[in-house]
Amino acid sequence: MTTQNSFINNNSETLPINVMGDSFNHNHQMIVILDFGSQYSELIARRIRETHVYSEVMSYQTDIKKICELNPKGIIFSGGPNSVYSDFSPQCDRKIWDLGIPILGICYGMQLMVQQLGGQVEKAKYGEYGKALLRIDDPTDLFTNLEDGSIMWMSHGDSSTKLPEGFSILAHTENTPCAAIANHDKKLFGVQFHPEVVHSVGGIAIIRNFVYHICGCEPTWTTKAFVDETIDGIRKKVKDRKVLLALSGGVDSSTLAFLLHQAIGDNLTCMFIDQGFMRKGEPERLVSIFSKQFHIPVEYVDARERFIKKLEGIVDPEEKRHLIGHEFIQVFEEESQRLGPFDYLAQGTLYPDVIESADTNINSSTGERVAVKIKSHHNVGGLPKNLRFKLVEPLRKLFKDEVRRVGQSIGLPEEIVRRHPFPGPGLAIRIIGEVTAERLNILRDADFIVRDEISKQGVYHDFWQAFAVLLPIRSVGVMGDKRTYSHPIVLRFITSEDGMTADWAKVPYELLEIISNRIVNEVEAVNRIVYDITSKPPGTIEWE
Structure with a gap:
């Protein structure tokens, strides 16, 4: 079934995530991505969604029972920085291979598949990094309608030297004999390259083949259904309680403001904290657009001197972010007591915010972090553990372009919808x-x-x-x-x-x-x- 309101290219239906940002509605099709420490795990999710199928990233340590409860149509193993044969390398529950669910392993994910199923992975004589010419040996399943000799992006120092029983080679490169493998009967597939990156020509076609031809998914991820179900979910969760929105003027918080206003009307209070780090003329423009044009009241709080004073003598970027995040919460606490009480704090947190802020994938054996935190975001890393508010984060599992489409669909002004992303800490960073x-x-x-x-x-x-x-x-x-x-x-x-x-x-x-x-x-x-x-x-x- 198709519609004119799609997240990606306006031609499919969608179904949304849980309004509180916890997880996808488990009654609908999805692809689970198990993260083994790759910085591109979210990019894999992004590519899956380009096929109009919902995807969600989870730790490789996720209990197999929880995965089964989600009833995914397929599972993808991400890449990662480790070697599968090293001590304490991240491993998955071996029962996953017997679930009967199609699995695609990417880079480390493929090597893990080989190792756990009885094959062998060794350090390669020559590493392979960057572009490589892919020669297709089996043009079915993953490589249906893919041109032989396509460029794929490699990034590995290990190679599979012996395949498990029942597996065959689908493709090779000059340096990698096993560039893609499969056990067709069990619907287990692996690629040594990274189809999710833009450098891989035809990478999205490979992902589409896995999602549609192998997993049997249907394109059911659209904007209209997200909006309808999110508004309904907000009403059911929040009911007649009060919500305080941290409005920044960007597309994320502005889209959230429109969604919340449609859902709960006057039970929403938008508060704009002018911390002094905004761009020229933006505070005045923001208040005017929301209050005068769309009749959504905005409480303006001038905290410029307070924030600048808080950062006196601070030069470390992470310390800046945490101080700004902490001060945001302090201001909200104080102002909410004046205007409230409020039960919920709404934030326009997105998927990239979460993945770049999270200390994800801690190895349970060594305590070492598998994926490295790049930087914290003020609305993720800066939140105290004793936060008095309950959080409302309906956009937490969306990418920026998906949020823009939601904003467009609910009438957000073009100047906000297409505004360049602006960091929460603003000019301070x-x-x-x-x-x-x-x-x-x-x-x-x-x-x-x-x-x-x-x-x-x-x-x-x-x-x-x-x-x-x-x-x-x-x-x-x-x-x-x-x-x-x-x-x-x-x-x-x-x-x-x-x-x-x-x-x-x-x-x-x-x-x-x-x-x-x-x-x-x-x-x-x-x-x-x-x-x-x-x-x-x-x-x-x-x-x-």
């Missing part, structure tokens, strides 16, 4: 080192010029994000025959599909020149502009 009022003013003016020019040139939506970063150093320059000693501004323009990976944008020199000239001429204390040409990975999108 785009100032490297200590945050001061002076540095905020410098960065705020430079950032405005960036946004103003790309809007004038009609290229705002060509970028996932485009912003300025202020460095806490000074360099020598000359202006008007006089020596200057001022700050540099870093320009960061990136392209991305979902924020999990990103590439630096190839911006025309003419545009960079215009922006550079405007900043050095219009912003005091800046005499040098540089451009960041780092992708994610190895860098992150934000500098802190």
Whole structure:
């Protein structure tokens, strides 16, 4: 069955996750992804959803009974940084192979399949990293309609040297004889490469073949059903109790505000905390749009001096994030007592926020972390354990593009729906080192010029994000025959599909020149502009 309101390309029905962000509605089809420490596990989930099938990431330690309760149509094992033959490498419950559920192992996941089922994995004579030419030996199942010689992305130092009984080779590369394997009878498949990354040509076709042809899923993941079921779920969960929303003005919290307002009306209170780290003119614009245009009251709280004072002398990025997150909660606690009482705190937390903040996949034998935390997010890592509010996080299992489609479907203004992502800590983490009022003013003016020019040139939506970063150093320059000693501004323009990976944008020199000239001429204390040409990975999108 199809509809005109899809998460991905407007041609399928959907069913949503639990309104509190706990899990998917177990009555509907899904693919479970077991995470063995890969930073791309969420990207696998993203690719599954591009096929219009819901997917959810869980730890490899998830009890097999819980997996069975979900009744998944298929299971995917992620990659990971470990070697399956090393001591304390992450292992799954061996009973999983006898469930009769189709399984696809990716990289480490394939090697684990080989090892646990009686094959052998060894350190490869030559590692294989980057692009590799895939030669297809069996053009059925996983490789149906896939062109022989397609480029796939490799990242491994181990290889399968002996296959388990009943397995055959589906594809190979020059350095990897077992690049893809299968036990067709048991519907067990493995690929040594990473079909989830954009560098793998035809990777999404392989995933689609697994989801549709092997698992027998149907495309049932749409925006309309998400909205309907989420609103209904909010009403059932919250009932007549009060909800306080942490409104930031971004697409996440704004979409949540619209959903909550449709669900509970006046039982919603939107509170905007102006912490002093917003971009130029944004606090005023936000209050005007919600209060005047859509008649959703917003409680404005001016806490600028309080937050800046809290960050005096702080230079560590993680400490900044945790202090800002803690202060957010303190302000909400205080203001809620004035306006409340409130039973729930609503947040626009997304899937990428959760995965980048979580200390996930702790090895139960060694206590070592399998996946490494990249950075904490103020609405995830900064929450205290004794939080007085119950959390409402209906968007917690959605990716950014899915949230945008939800926002569009419920009438959110285009300027908010397509607004570039902006971090919760705001400009505080785009100032490297200590945050001061002076540095905020410098960065705020430079950032405005960036946004103003790309809007004038009609290229705002060509970028996932485009912003300025202020460095806490000074360099020598000359202006008007006089020596200057001022700050540099870093320009960061990136392209991305979902924020999990990103590439630096190839911006025309003419545009960079215009922006550079405007900043050095219009912003005091800046005499040098540089451009960041780092992708994610190895860098992150934000500098802190």
